[in-house]
Amino acid sequence: MSTHHHAKDFLFTYVFSQDHKMISKQFLVTGFLMGFLGLAMSTMFRLQLGWPGESFEVIDMFLGSWAEGGVITPDKYLALVTMHGTIMVFFLLTAGLSGTFSNLLIPLQIGARDMASGFLNMLSYWFFFVSSVIMLISLFVEGGSASAGWTIYPPLSALPQAIPGSGAGMTLWLVSMAVFIVSSLLGSLNYIVTIFNLRTKGMTFTRLPLTIWAFLLTAIIGVLSFPVLLAAALLLIFDRSFGTSFYLSDIYIGGQVLEHSGGSPILFEHLFWFLGHPEVYIVLLPALGITSEIVSTMTRKPIFGYRAMIGSMMAIAFLSFVVWGHHMFLTGMNPFLGSVFTFTTLLIAVPSAVKVFNYLTTLWKGNIIFTPATLFSVGLVSTFISGGVTGLILGNSALDINVHDTYYVVGHFHIVMGLSAIFGMFAGVYHWFPKIFGRMMNNKLGILHFWTTIICAYGVFFPMHFLGFAGVPRRYYENSAFPLFDDMVDINTFISMFAIVAFFAQLIFFFNFVYSAFRGPRAPMNPWRSNSLEWTAPVEHFHGNWYGEIPHVHRWPYDYSKLNAEGEYVYGEDFIPQTTPLGEDEKDGGEH
Amino acid sequence: MTTIRLENISYKEEIRRKTSKPLIWIGIMSIVMFFGGLTSAVIVSQGSGEFLKITMPFAFTVSTVIIVLSSVAFHFGLISIKKGNYAIAKLSIATTLVLGLLFVVSQYLGWVSLNENGIYAAGKESTQESSFLYLITGLHVLHLIGGLISLIVVLVKIMKERYNAENVLGIQISITYWHFLGGLWIYLFFFLRYTIA
Numbered sequence: 084m085s086t087h088h089h090a091k092d093f094l095f096t097y098v099f100s101q102d103h104k105m106i107s108k109q110f111l112v113t114g115f116l117m118g119f120l121g122l123a124m125s126t127m128f129r130l131q132l133g134w135p136g137e138s139f140e141v142i143d144m145f146l147g148s149w150a151e152g153g154v155i156t157p158d159k160y161l162a163l164v165t166m167h168g169t170i171m172v173f174f175l176l177t178a179g180l181s182g183t184f185s186n187l188l189i190p191l192q193i194g195a196r197d198m199a200s201g202f203l204n205m206l207s208y209w210f211f212f213v214s215s216v217i218m219l220i221s222l223f224v225e226g227g228s229a230s231a232g233w234t235i236y237p238p239l240s241a242l243p244q245a246i247p248g249s250g251a252g253m254t255l256w257l258v259s260m261a262v263f264i265v266s267s268l269l270g271s272l273n274y275i276v277t278i279f280n281l282r283t284k285g286m287t288f289t290r291l292p293l294t295i296w297a298f299l300l301t302a303i304i305g306v307l308s309f310p311v312l313l314a315a316a317l318l319l320i321f322d323r324s325f326g327t328s329f330y331l332s333d334i335y336i337g338g339q340v341l342e343h344s345g346g347s348p349i350l351f352e353h354l355f356w357f358l359g360h361p362e363v364y365i366v367l368l369p370a371l372g373i374t375s376e377i378v379s380t381m382t383r384k385p386i387f388g389y390r391a392m393i394g395s396m397m398a399i400a401f402l403s404f405v406v407w408g409h410h411m412f413l414t415g416m417n418p419f420l421g422s423v424f425t426f427t428t429l430l431i432a433v434p435s436a437v438k439v440f441n442y443l444t445t446l447w448k449g450n451i452i453f454t455p456a457t458l459f460s461v462g463l464v465s466t467f468i469s470g471g472v473t474g475l476i477l478g479n480s481a482l483d484i485n486v487h488d489t490y491y492v493v494g495h496f497h498i499v500m501g502l503s504a505i506f507g508m509f510a511g512v513y514h515w516f517p518k519i520f521g522r523m524m525n526n527k528l529g530i531l532h533f534w535t536t537i538i539c540a541y542g543v544f545f546p547m548h549f550l551g552f553a554g555v556p557r558r559y560y561e562n563s564a565f566p567l568f569d570d571m572v573d574i575n576t577f578i579s580m581f582a583i584v585a586f587f588a589q590l591i592f593f594f595n596f597v598y599s600a601f602r603g604p605r606a607p608m609n610p611w612r613s614n615s616l617e618w619t620a621p622v623e624h625f626h627g628n629w630y631g632e633i634p635h636v637h638r639w640p641y642d643y644s645k646l647n648a649e650g651e652y653v654y655g656e657d658f659i660p661q662t663t664p665l666g667e668d669e670k671d672g673g674e675h
Numbered sequence: 676m677t678t679i680r681l682e683n684i685s686y687k688e689e690i691r692r693k694t695s696k697p698l699i700w701i702g703i704m705s706i707v708m709f710f711g712g713l714t715s716a717v718i719v720s721q722g723s724g725e726f727l728k729i730t731m732p733f734a735f736t737v738s739t740v741i742i743v744l745s746s747v748a749f750h751f752g753l754i755s756i757k758k759g760n761y762a763i764a765k766l767s768i769a770t771t772l773v774l775g776l777l778f779v780v781s782q783y784l785g786w787v788s789l790n791e792n793g794i795y796a797a798g799k800e801s802t803q804e805s806s807f808l809y810l811i812t813g814l815h816v817l818h819l820i821g822g823l824i825s826l827i828v829v830l831v832k833i834m835k836e837r838y839n840a841e842n843v844l845g846i847q848i849s850i851t852y853w854h855f856l857g858g859l860w861i862y863l864f865f866f867l868r869y870t871i872a
Binding site (some may be wrong): 315318325354357570 | 686690693694709711719720796797799801802803805807810814828
């Protein structure tokens with residue numbers, strides 16, 4: 084074969100691939116690289132928060148002019164916080180998580196050769212890649228990257244002259260996010276249509292793995308909420324660049340009155356949070372779906388309350404659209420409206436509690452196999468509970484007022500959304516690594532990674548609640564000007580120490596990931612003795628997933644440890660793949 | 676080693692047949708949410724109490740008539756293809772295309788008329804409602820340009836007799852989007868008529 088053919092094969096196999104498995108890998112690697120940058124940024128600004136004003140050589144080395152003499156400047160501190168939030172929420176936990184596992188698992192678990200449109204799928208990744216590059220470029224423009232927080236509230240984001248990061252950095256942020264939204268929409272369109280139309284014979288909706296239900300609902304939320312963010316961003320672009328006044332009114336800068344009039348920044352908050360809150364579930368639901376699958380497989384028990392799990396995810400998806408006002412309790416909202424948003428917000432506790440109850444009852448008396456994936460799944464259940472209960476305080480308008488915009492909020496959302504989602508992602512990577520790379524990861528390193536991560540994560544975010552109760556505001560560069568917070572300095576140092584260890588703990592994971600991808604032991608076809616369809620596909624990757632006919636499905640995916648009347652395993656094993664036909668007296672678990 | 680050839684024409688056709696319509700419908704859902712977000716923004720802005728009414732240009736009423744007629748013409752084209760009448764189909768689709776272009780022209784004339792009456796899209800003399808009026812109608816035209824491109828593709832394929840009574844999927848996709856754009860304009864017209872204008 085000629086060099087030209089080799090180059091062409093390489094290009095279409097690894098770069099412009101339309102194979103969902105390769106696209107999944109592309110999302111995974113890009114998402115993790117972005118996530119690593121986001122993590123490094125947070126570690127650096129934690130150094131500033133833990134030891135305000137002290138010079139660090141490592142900061143000087145990596146941040147250059149952003150930190151003359153090794154001390155981060157106040158404006159660049161805001162830039163780092165903004166970019167950390169943006170990268171983690173959108174690039175790692177939205178595209179990285181959903182893009183990786185929806186792409187990998189949807190066709191494999193429903194029994195399809197590929198996505199509905201391989202071309203759109205490829206475009207989805209490349210739009211994501213381009214948006215990532217634009218976001219990274221924004222770090223290097225004059226004035227630095229966007230600095231108005233990941234929520235980019237106007238007027239800081241709407242007036243290029245407001246702060247250094249409001250200039251070219253903010254413009255690039257908006258361009259990057261517009262491209263990102265296109266990527267997300269293309270992906271979601273594909274996921275929904277593939278699940279509805281390309282399921283193999285016998286794969287009814289009550290036989291779908293809970294991962295697929297989670298990806299489906301995530302995609303539906305994405306299709307309905309991201310366009311509203313796009314609308315919000317467009318209005319912002321017009322205010323910034325074309326002199327409209329959607330979000331701006333009666334603004335004075337340097338004694339000069341600007342030409343804007345009649346607009347309101349609160350309008351932006353409404354539009355932003357209409358996406359922003361569903362976004363929490365775009366990030367969380369895939370992690371919850373992954374956990375359902377792993378908890379059942381690794382306890383060798385059927386998932387408890389399969390239908391209740393689906394119902395609760397649907398309820399969460401619906402409710403996520405009617406709670407956005409709880410982010411805006413202090414915007415002068417009518418107290419009655421505030422109480423309505425309080426009611427809808429607290430309602431989410433019901434389906435969330437159903438899910439937690441079902442995880443715990445599945446784990447209860449299970450024959451638990453403690454792999455890193457199991458540990459991260461149980462870790463997710465833990466963070467979902469501990470982050471969820473603090474949500475009850477923030478979701479209540481009367482209580483929220485006391486801790487609004489303090490570290491309490493930072494602690495809450497990092498635990499319930501950040502940790503839960505990243506734990507779900509880690510669990511998914513450890514569990515499906517044999518499917519992604521055809522090799523096994525190192526278990527011991529994985530377990531070490533888990534314990535250091537969860538201890539450090541709680542060490543970082545748990546004390547933040549106390550800072551919040553004391554009234555320490557979020558996003559401040561330092562609090563030395565407020566004697567009121569002098570007693571809090573040690574807590575900040577304590578948090579930063581855990582943050583530094585947490586950073587190094589992730590290096591264990593990255594080493595394990597890269598080493599195992601090339602040198603790990605070869606994976607068998609079904610290493611976890613799992614029921615779902617992806618484990619019936621050959622270990623080696625090829626476009627089309629199965630040789631010959633796609634397997635048919637005869638039962639739900641959670642027939643673990645099924646016993647007959649004599650107390651023996653029905654088919655001599657503690658698992659029954661979905662491809663095994665139902666016996667004469669057997670009932671399908673998903674139907675009941 | 677046997678591999679599955681996904682480039683296989685019949686496989687591709689089957690997937691296309693199964694997924695094209697759902698893809699366009701879900702795409703439409705996201706466009707609905709996009710304009711839903713924008714029109715909700717108008718309602719939220721009205722709540723501030725400083726919203727001034729402006730007069731809707733007559734050209735926008737003409738636009739409404741044009742887009743309804745274009746949908747009728749397109750539908751006639753689809754029926755003609757199903758009956759194998761290529762000549763009438765070509766005429767109908769060409770008429771739809773002309774009416775689509777006329778719609779864009781009428782929108783442009785509407786903006787000119789607004790501008791002449793001192794209602795500006797941006798700048799010192801613009802108001803929030805005038806900006807919304809230009810922006811929302813402009814974004815609808817942008818979406819319509821996508822529809823016009825799909826119409827041109829359909830017309831070229833009809834010229835080449837690529838469609839027949841059994842194979843009208845491409846036209847059905849295009850017509851679904853076109854009817855949606857018509858419906859969307861009617862919604863926007865009445866929404867703007869009773870909120871801004």
